[in-house]
Amino acid sequence: MGLLNVNIDHVATIRQARRTDEPDPVWAAVQCELAGANGITVHLRQDRRHICDRDVTVLKETVASKLNLEMCMAEPIVKIAEKLRPDQVTLVPEKRAELTTEGGLDCVKHQKRLASIVKRLQKKGILVSTFITPDAEQIIASTDAGCDAVELHTGMYANARTDKAIEKRLNELRDGRDVAMASGLIVHAGHGLTYRNIGPVAAIEGICEFNIGHSIVSRAVLVGMREATEEMIGLIESAGF
Ligand code: PXP
Numbered sequence: 001m002g003l004l005n006v007n008i009d010h011v012a013t014i015r016q017a018r019r020t021d022e023p024d025p026v027w028a029a030v031q032c033e034l035a036g037a038n039g040i041t042v043h044l045r046q047d048r049r050h051i052c053d054r055d056v057t058v059l060k061e062t063v064a065s066k067l068n069l070e071m072c073m074a075e076p077i078v079k080i081a082e083k084l085r086p087d088q089v090t091l092v093p094e095k096r097a098e099l100t101t102e103g104g105l106d107c108v109k110h111q112k113r114l115a116s117i118v119k120r121l122q123k124k125g126i127l128v129s130t131f132i133t134p135d136a137e138q139i140i141a142s143t144d145a146g147c148d149a150v151e152l153h154t155g156m157y158a159n160a161r162t163d164k165a166i167e168k169r170l171n172e173l174r175d176g177r178d179v180a181m182a183s184g185l186i187v188h189a190g191h192g193l194t195y196r197n198i199g200p201v202a203a204i205e206g207i208c209e210f211n212i213g214h215s216i217v218s219r220a221v222l223v224g225m226r227e228a229t230e231e232m233i234g235l236i237e238s239a240g241f
Contacts, residue, residue, distance in 0.1 A: 003038035005068050007190075007213025012042075012050035025051065026058050028220075039066030039087070041211050046074055047096060053080070060084050068211070070101075070131070073110065078117055085124050090151055090188075090211070091117070092131040100214075101191065104132035104153045107141035115145040122146070129188055134176025139183060149186035151211060152176045154201055158192025170200055177206045195219065 011028040015021065029040045040063045042051045059067055069086040071077045072094035081089055091114070093105045107114055107130055118128045129149035132138040133156070142150050157169035173189065180187045189201055190211030202210065 003209055004036075005039035005041045005066070005190075005209055005211045006032040006037045006216055007041040007043070007070075007211055008032065008217070009041075009043050009050045009213055010217040012052070012055060016050055025055050026062055029059060029063055033063070033065050037065060038209065039063075039068050041068040041070060041090070041213070043070035043092070043101070044077060044080065045094060046072065046077065056080070056084055056086070060086060070211075073105075073113055073117055078120065081121060081126065082124050085126060088127045088129060088149075089121050090129045090131050101131065104138060105130050107132060107138050107145060111141050111145055114141075114147075118146045122148075127186075129186070131190075134172045136175075136179045139176060139179045139185070143183040143185060147185065149188055149209075150176075150180050151188035151190055151209075152180070152207070153191050154189050154193055155191040157201065158194070158197055166200070170204070173201065173207075174204055177204055181206055 008025045008028045011023050011025040014023055015025070025042065032040060040059060042056060042059060044051050044053070044056055056069065066088060067086040068088040068090055069081055069084065070090045070092050071081055072092060091105055092101050093103060095102065114130070121128050127148045129151050130142045130147050131151045131153060132142060134152045139150055152173055154173065157166065157173060160166040160169045177187050187207050188209040188211065189207045193201060193210060193212045194215040198210070198212075201207070
């Protein structure tokens, strides 16, 4: 059985659309925790397009479950993580032009830098995970770099459209789970998971954490829209209309 970390980046995306102070991702984190989330995930991007430094500082103080900081391996960001000491760091690749994290981190290519960052973060008591495609070579490179966990990229599964393609991607995730567990790694999964496609991935034994963002924030906007509208109508009516 797996557990849910809610990625609240897109609460901050709505705030940044107006550069105002609402909605506050810190308030959203409280709601997720009250609903039973296992943890809160945020990605502090180099361009600060959604989550900003103030958010991670306040979340570090207020998140009672687990704070998982997604981040790239750029030195200024690594320094922030060392100072902040979140419970967990998930290392991801980051391109400035992308809409969201695209492929997984290439742990084979960046193994030396990865190993040094893993050591620095673990020294601060942080559990370190890498966000990777479910390939044996990436899992082994993460193990060799000293990681505690891997987050298997479910984006290819989420994009698969035929039953055959979906089964192929699920098998890749199961094989990745096997290699990771045999290497002693904790196994997480995430990206592109929705209310429609979560079932088969949640049924993969051994995956103990799911990081889900866009679909939950999207659902929250819709299930909350009616109440928000009713509240505003109430205020207008009580003002004399
Ligand atoms: N896991 C990682 C490593 C990610 O970069 C993201 C996107 O920020 C997610 C999970 C969540 O993906 P989604 O928003 O599609 O649920």
